Amino acid sequence: MTTTADIQALIREIPDFPQPGILFRDITTLLKDADGLKASIDLMAEQAVQYQPDCIIGIESRGFIFGMPLAYQLGLSFIPVRKPGKLPAAVHQVSYDLEYGQDSLEIHQDALQPHHRPLIVDDLLATGGTAAAAAQLVQKTGATIAGFSFLIELTDLPGRQKLPEGIPVNALISY
Ligand SMILES: O=P(O)(O)OC[C@H]1O[C@H](OP(=O)(O)OP(=O)(O)O)[C@H](O)[C@@H]1O
Ligand SMILES: Nc1ncnc2[nH]cnc12
Numbered sequence: 806m807t808t809t810a811d812i813q814a815l816i817r818e819i820p821d822f823p824q825p826g827i828l829f830r831d832i833t834t835l836l837k838d839a840d841g842l843k844a845s846i847d848l849m850a851e852q853a854v855q856y857q858p859d860c861i862i863g864i865e866s867r868g869f870i871f872g873m874p875l876a877y878q879l880g881l882s883f884i885p886v887r888k889p890g891k892l893p894a895a896v897h898q899v900s901y902d903l904e905y906g907q908d909s910l911e912i913h914q915d916a917l918q919p920h921h922r923p924l925i926v927d928d929l930l931a932t933g934g935t936a937a938a939a940a941q942l943v944q945k946t947g948a949t950i951a952g953f954s955f956l957i958e959l960t961d962l963p964g965r966q967k968l969p970e971g972i973p974v975n976a977l978i979s980y
Contacts (some may be wrong), residue, residue: 933967
């Protein structure tokens with residue numbers, strides 16, 4: 806059986822990427838291990854089901870890697886939250902700060918209805934700027950966020966504090 810400790814051991818650390826002072830948690834070494842990849846999705850799905858989501862939101866781009874298989878495994882639909890200029894129909898947009906820069910995210914205005922309960926999925930929670938922006942996008946649609954699901958949380962950064970209060974947050978692995 807592949808455990809969370811096994812999964813953690815497959816994640817590579819790259820110092821000073823993409824800029825000095827950042828310790829980059831590289832998931833490509835996990836993704837190229839078939840057992841590690843399967844266990845990551847299985848364990849995230851087992852955990853996420855308790856939030857009773859009715860659809861999955863994946864945040865471009867690493868959030869797609871985990872969000873889509875999670876949606877497939879749980880039998881749910883998938884909604885992409887994308888970087889600016891990629892979605893073709895009318896969008897909501899939110900700007901946010903990253904651990905290393907600034908960016909914007911967009912969602913199609915008709916992606917969610919107010920009765921929906923999306924689970925927001927990403928590979929990693931650092932400062933929380935990205936996930937908080939995705940949450941703001943969901944709020945613009947009137948839907949209720951069921952929870953947040955991450956593979957990795959960097960606990961020395963105040964990511965959780967940036968997320969809306971009272972909504973469950975889970976990460977498989979903490980550093
Ligand atoms: O909690 P935060 O400080 O916002 O950082 C976390 C975000 O940073 C990374 O994405 P990045 O913007 O590097 O894009 P990518 O997924 O396309 O690599 C990561 O995949 C998260 O989405
Ligand atoms: N330290 C980090 N490692 C990998 N991805 C990240 N995204 C934001 N911070 C990161």
